[in-house]
Amino acid sequence: VFHGRILAQRLVGRETRYEVEVKAPYRQRSPLVAREYLWVPNTCGCPPLREGGEYVLMARRHVNHEHTLNRVLLQDGGYARPWTPREARLVREAARHC
Template sequence: VFHGRILARRSVGQETRYEVEVKARYRQRSPLVPREYLWVPSTCGCPPLREGGEYLLMAWR
């Protein structure tokens, strides 16, 4: 779980790749670097994350 700001969004095939600036880490199960990539399937019914927006994110490695 981490707080991040979306720097860029790019569609790649059947997925969307978000470049995220990590602002704060809340769980330390795996190390995070200051910039991470978050991949989301294009078939996900989730609303797209807005570039420049800040979100609380949870992801699996």
């Protein structure tokens, strides 16, 4: 779970790749760098992430069986909400209990 700002969007095959500036990581099992590519397995614009927008994103690290692919994946129906101070407070409180 992290707070990020969408810098760019690009369609790559049947997926959408977003370049994201990681503003604040809240809960993570693997480290995030200052800029990450966030992959969404569709091209329909779901969830609707706009360039310049800030979001609370619940994504996971995806590594394939051959260990040749290591990326941050936001699954269909994944949590992506516009960032607000209220969202930040809720995520911080939840992180203390997890």
